[in-house]
Amino acid sequence: MDVPRHWREQIKRYRLVGSKCKKCGKLSYPHRLVCPKCRSREYEEHQFIGRGKIISFTNINSPPKEHRYNLPYAVALVELMEGPVITAQITDARAEELEIGMEVEMVTRKIMEYNEDGIICYGYKFRPIVEYAHP
Amino acid sequence: MSDNVSVIGVGLGKVGEHWEKSLRDLAIESIWMAFEDSGIDKVDALYVGNMSSGQFVEQEHLGALIADFAGLGPIPAVKIEAACGSGGAAFIEGYMAVKSGMYDYVLVTGVEKMTDVLPSKTTSILANASDRDYEAFNGVSFVGLNALVMRRYMHEFNVKREELSIFPVISHKNAPFSKHAMYRKEITLEAVINSPIIADPLTLMDCAPICDGAASVILCSEKKAREFTDNPINVSGVGLATDSLGVHDRVHMTTLSAAVEASKKAYKMAGVGPKDIDILEIHDAFSIMSALSLEDMGFAKKGEGTKMALEGQHYIGGDLPINLYGGLKARGHPVGATGVYQIGELVYSLRGDGRVDAERGLAENIGGSGATISACILERGG
């Protein structure tokens, strides 16, 4: 029964909510109870915009078992516009499209599921930005 | 000032896929090899280095299990865990126990039994060394995390993948001599470059193999050690440091700051610097980790970790021989045991195995993607 451990992270994962140090303003994702910069324990929730750029990436061919259904997939270090770097999958992109510096946007996708009868875990992934073409 | 601490016994079990042996069989075999090597058969305490017995073989509580089955009696025995850095961390605990005067004889055993589960489960278990909720949850494997660091390194320092491919070649060069190694053969640079991509840019041959193994060393004061030998091998400096668990939280993605910190502590304690190190056992679980380790422990400038390797200086006979018993790549990387294998191998080299005449060596053991790193300096007791 892995429900509580995913449930308690849901909002942070669905919406990309991290924390902001009330003292020095340092932003963190995932949220931190103690500021890694000034050690203050006062913080507030921070909603990240969900845009950033790829600073490194790899294509996973040999995945942990719970991610097998999703093969092949890319994982990247994404530097958010606001500063923090996070580890996330890149979706809706071919492996050969990826490059360091590529701009990406956050989407909420299915990250993993506990077989056919367990819970489905949703969370953040990033994809190449969808252009706003209008007729 | 308390007495120096010496290593008086080494037992390195054969690394490989031991279908017929259990975790306890492997551990006990190495313990009794170390007893035979040392000339004693009793210790006051046992420290077990192990990463994930609970998940690999569903067995926790290794201290008591191994103490019991090895016939050690009712001694204090605990497991020390720091992912792939468990062995080095356990060794430092054992060192401190002797150094403090608490125990006279201490046994440190590193053991990992990895082959009882399918490879995809192994991948999942190893990923637990990362931030489970914010790295592994998102599908990044342990190999993947190293690939992320490697691509960033290649990008920042304009290094080619093929340049890093030299490290597995160096480790394998020494493997035929290494009786306990998993792969006792040399490999070519082309073989590494052309091996299948596992998580680009990392190839299969950039990665140390999944395997089973156990290694044990026995520690005591130098004074006691001299009752058994005229040439004890002393522990002259140890350092252990940590860094953020997640690669994404590192200030410098391509610096192992725990290696910087740990090696500084070890150098300071030993009163030496990188130039005084004759041989090196580095944590080459992935080729990129070799380059970073050399840089961050002061053997190369940032971005130039491959330079000496490409010049041939890390082979036996070069300025700084590394991984004289095959390293993680050829000896094998039974994760929690690796750090203890490295100590045992340094002892073999310093005792004199006919290949190098080294006074002093350093062993570097990495846990996770660099979140725990230990550095231990051993030298010949005069």
Add this chain to the structure above:
Amino acid sequence: MKPSKAVGIVGYGAYIPKYRIQTTEIARVWGNDPNLVPIREKSVPGSDEDSVTIAIEIARNALMRASIDPRDLRAVWVGSESKPYAVKPTSTIVAEAIAATPFVNAADWEFACKAGSETVQACIAYVGSGMAKYALGIGVDTAQGAPSDALEYTAAAGGAGYIIGSAKESLAVLEGSISYVTDTPDFWRRQHEHYPKHGNRFTGEPSYFRHVISSSKALMEELGTKPDDYTYAIFHQPNRKFPLEVSKILGFGKEKVLDGLVSPYIGNTYAGSALLGLAAVLDKAKEGDKIFCTSYGSGAGSDSFSFEVTDKLAERKVKAPSVKSYIERREEIDYARYARYRKKIRM
């Protein structure tokens, strides 16, 4: 037909997954005549997409256009026949993801392909009664046809959603809405079955045509409007043929339906179908345009809507990706990958 308080659409959002399978590829696998395929290609959700993730994309696009605080939404309603959970609401996940929780009504609606439009009608009533300031209704599906069945050629993924608010804030004001429902079993899926069954040609005349025509006629009669009054018309689009034919019968002609006819390019998105067509029309429409829209859901029924576009549409439509940009964002896949993504191969 019309709430006591004037309401309209304050924001809308669409989403279509990027993967496409050519229907000739499906015909190749099953040995059918590639010249007889009903449409060119259909959208396929990626292996990490389902009705929840598509609904979240839709909701975010709608919020961008509406520029409202999600906490002001009093309802997040999702209509779908492809819920990832048989029991457990899709809508709570969507509401949580867009930060509309916790003071919000969330529910999943089911009425085959009409499930989406009925959430919009319910939002109209919810806001029109004064109970809600804003309400979000979404129609979404990742529809599956049985392998080799005629429906496999068109069952697609995508959808659209509408935030309903007061008329003065609206980009299109509602003139009226009506429903027409009978018990007509033309298409169904029993509990625990993977794929739906259908009545073949029975899905046509007594089902689709009878309900779409009756509902459309009733609304125009109530409003006193006629096809000539409308700039655009959208009808549920299981294929290319049906909506064109129904438009002709009703007297809208061909030109008025073409801009909202997306099924030839992406297939039938079931509960998302008519709503996606409406979004495509809004992407194009101008102030003063009148839009007529009728959905159809098997089982069976239709919801009809009449809207008039306001001056607010022009600045809002550019705030999120258009239907056209999603149609153009495409990657072709073969049947094998399609079968894998759709879990037609058991692992």
